[in-house]
Amino acid sequence: MTRRWLFADQLGPQFLDTPDQPALLVESRAVFGRRRFHRAKAHLLLSGLRHRALELGDQAVLLQVGTYGEALRELGDVELSVVQPTSYAADAFVRERGFEVVPEGRGFATTREEFATWVDGRKRLLMEDFYRWQRARFELLMDGSEPAGGQWNLDHDNREPPPKRTTLGVPEPWWPTEDDVDAQVREDLDRWQRDGLADFVGDDRPRWAAVTREEAVTALAHFVEHRLPEFGPTEDAMLAEDPWMAHSALSPALNLGLLHPLECAQAAEQAYRSGNAPLNSVEGYVRQVIGWREYVWSLYWHFPRDYRERNALGATGDLPEWFSSLDAAGEVTANCLGSVLRDLRERGWVHHIPRLMVLGNYALQRGWDPRQVTAWFHEAFVDGYDWVMLPNVTGMSQHADGGVLATKPYASGGAYINRMSDYCGGCAYDPKVRVGERACPFTAGYWAFLDRNADALRGNRRMLQPLAGLTRLKDLPELVEQERVRGDAAP
Numbered sequence: 001m002t003r004r005w006l007f008a009d010q011l012g013p014q015f016l017d018t019p020d021q022p023a024l025l026v027e028s029r030a031v032f033g034r035r036r037f038h039r040a041k042a043h044l045l046l047s048g049l050r051h052r053a054l055e056l057g058d059q060a061v062l063l064q065v066g067t068y069g070e071a072l073r074e075l076g077d078v079e080l081s082v083v084q085p086t087s088y089a090a091d092a093f094v095r096e097r098g099f100e101v102v103p104e105g106r107g108f109a110t111t112r113e114e115f116a117t118w119v120d121g122r123k124r125l126l127m128e129d130f131y132r133w134q135r136a137r138f139e140l141l142m143d144g145s146e147p148a149g150g151q152w153n154l155d156h157d158n159r160e161p162p163p164k165r166t167t168l169g170v171p172e173p174w175w176p177t178e179d180d181v182d183a184q185v186r187e188d189l190d191r192w193q194r195d196g197l198a199d200f201v202g203d204d205r206p207r208w209a210a211v212t213r214e215e216a217v218t219a220l221a222h223f224v225e226h227r228l229p230e231f232g233p234t235e236d237a238m239l240a241e242d243p244w245m246a247h248s249a250l251s252p253a254l255n256l257g258l259l260h261p262l263e264c265a266q267a268a269e270q271a272y273r274s275g276n277a278p279l280n281s282v283e284g285y286v287r288q289v290i291g292w293r294e295y296v297w298s299l300y301w302h303f304p305r306d307y308r309e310r311n312a313l314g315a316t317g318d319l320p321e322w323f324s325s326l327d328a329a330g331e332v333t334a335n336c337l338g339s340v341l342r343d344l345r346e347r348g349w350v351h352h353i354p355r356l357m358v359l360g361n362y363a364l365q366r367g368w369d370p371r372q373v374t375a376w377f378h379e380a381f382v383d384g385y386d387w388v389m390l391p392n393v394t395g396m397s398q399h400a401d402g403g404v405l406a407t408k409p410y411a412s413g414g415a416y417i418n419r420m421s422d423y424c425g426g427c428a429y430d431p432k433v434r435v436g437e438r439a440c441p442f443t444a445g446y447w448a449f450l451d452r453n454a455d456a457l458r459g460n461r462r463m464l465q466p467l468a469g470l471t472r473l474k475d476l477p478e479l480v481e482q483e484r485v486r487g488d489a490a491p
C-alpha cells in the first residue's frame with residue numbers, strides 16, 4: 001500500500017483507503033511568508049495537521065519544513081499517492097512528480113466526470129438545474145421523484161429582513177476548547193512573526209472552528225439541533241451584534257475535509273423528517289451545501305485555465321491598506337463596512353451576504369483589480385481556498401467573467417443594506433442620500449459604478465432598467481465628482 005500524502009484540507013478519515021494506511025502530513029512554512037493570511041487561518045491549518053498527526057500516531061509522518069520540495073527530499077525514495085488535490089497548483093505539483101492520484105475529490109459529492117455528464121448538451125449551466133439534479137440523484141428531500149413538499153425552491157420564504165432586535169436569539173454555534181496543540185501552534189506563529197518569517201492579518205483569538213473529525217461532528221450535530229430550524233427565513237439578513245445569525249459556520253470544517261457535504265445534507269433532512277426543522281430552513285441549507293458548494297467546486301475545474309485572469313470590466317485599482325489589512329478601526333465611518341471588517345478581523349469569517357453585498361460590492365464599485373480582490377478573499381477568510389475563490393469572487397462577486405456565472409453584477413446601493421440589516425440606523429450616512437455630506441458611499445458608489453461601466457453593461461438586458469435610471473439622475477456630475485474625490489479613502 002502506498003503512503004498517502006494528506007494535504008491540509010484532507011483531514012477526514014475518507015482520505016485514507018484503509019484505516020491503517022501509512023500517511024504523510026507536511027507543514028510548509030514558506031507559504032506564510034509569501035502571502036499575508038489571516039492568523040486564524042494559519043492557526044486552523046497547522047492545528048488541523050498536527051491534531052491529525054497525533055490521531056494517526058506511528059502510522060503518520062509529520063514533516064515540518066519550509067517547502068513541499070524540502071519535505072520530499074527529506075522523505076527520500078517513498079512511493080506516494082494522493083487524493084485529487086483541490087487546486088490547479090497542487091494538482092500540477094503531484095502530477096509532475098508522477099504520484100498516483102485517486103481521481104475523486106473525497107471532500108465533495110460530485111466528480112469531474114459526473115459534472116461533465118451533467119454539462120453535456122446543455123446551453124446554460126444554471127445552478128438551479130444542477131441543484132435539482134443533485135437532489136434527485138442523491139435522493140435528498142425527495143418523495144419518490146417529486147421534491148418533498150412539492151417545491152424545489154423555497155427561496156421566497158427565505159428572504160426576510162432581520163427581526164427588530166439586536167440578535168436573532170438562537171444559541172451560538174458550538175465552540176471547541178483549545179488544547180496543548182493549539183498552544184504550541186500559537187507559540188510557533190508568534191515566533192515566526194517575531195523572526196520575520198511570516199506576516200499575518202487579523203486577531204489571534206481562541207480557535208472557534210473544528211480541526212478534528214470529533215469536533216466537526218459535534219459542531220454539525222449542535223447546528224442541526226439548535227440553529228438549523230431558524231436558518232432559512234433570515235439567511236440573507238445581517239445584524240451588527242449577531243454576525244453568526246443562524247448560519248452553520250461549518251465551512252471551515254467542510255473545507256478541511258472533516259465533514260462530507262452529503263452527511264451534512266442528510267443530517268438536515270433527518271431533522272425535517274423527524275419534525276425538528278421546517279422545510280424552508282432545511283431546503284435552504286441543503287441548497288447551499290449540495291447545490292452551491294458542489295456547483296462552485298465543479299465550475300472551478302470546468303472553467304478554462306485563464307478564468308482567473310478575467311477582468312471584463314477593466315478594473316485596475318489596488319486594494320487600499322485600510323481595507324486589506326483588516327486594521328481599519330477608527331478609520332471607517334460607514335457602519336456596515338466598518339462592522340463587517342471588524343468581524344472579519346476578529347474571526348476570519350462573515351456570512352455570505354456581508355461577503356457579497358458589503359465587501360465584494362464595495363470592491364466592485366470602487367473598481368479594484370479582481371485578481372487582487374480574489375487573492376485577498378483567499379487570504380482573509382478561514383474557509384478560503386483556490387477552488388472556492390474563482391467562481392465566488394472572480395465570477396459572482398466581481399463580475400470579472402463578464403456574466404458567465406451571474407447574469408448581472410452584484411452591485412447595489414445602500415437601500416439593499418438598509419432593508420437587510422440594522423447597520424444604517426447607527427450610521428453617519430443616509431442610504432437615501434447620494435450627494436453631500438451624508439451621501440451613503442454604497443448608494444453614491446453604485447451610481448458611479450454604473451456611470452463608469454455603462455458602455456460595458458449596455459448589452460446586458462438585466463441592466464437596461466438601472467442604466468435608464470442613471471440617465472434620469474440630475475445630480476450625476478456632482479455625484480461622479482464626489483466619488484472621484486472620495487476615491488479609495490476609507491468611507
Ligand SMILES: Cc1cc2nc3c(=O)[nH]c(=O)nc-3n(C[C@H](O)[C@H](O)[C@H](O)COP(=O)(O)OP(=O)(O)OC[C@H]3O[C@@H](n4cnc5c(N)ncnc54)[C@H](O)[C@@H]3O)c2cc1C
Pocket residue numbers: 247248249250251252254255285288289292293294296350351352353355356360377378381383384385388389392393396397
Ligand atoms: C464573495 C464570496 C466569497 C466567498 N468565499 C468563500 C470561501 O472562501 N470559502 C467558502 O467555503 N465559501 C465561500 N463563500 C460562500 C459562502 O459565503 C460561505 O461558504 C458561507 O458563508 C460559510 O458560512 P457557513 O458555513 O455558515 O455557511 P451556511 O450559510 O451555513 O451554508 C452552508 C454551507 O454551504 C456551503 N456554501 C454555500 N454557498 C457556497 C458557495 N457560494 N460556495 C461554496 N460553498 C458554499 C458552505 O460550505 C457552507 O458551510 C463565498 C461567497 C461569496 C459571495
Ligand code: SF4
Pocket residue numbers: 334335336337413414415417418423424425427428429430431440441442443
Ligand atoms: S448608510 Fe450606507 S454606509 Fe451607512 S450603514 Fe447604511 S449602507 Fe452602509
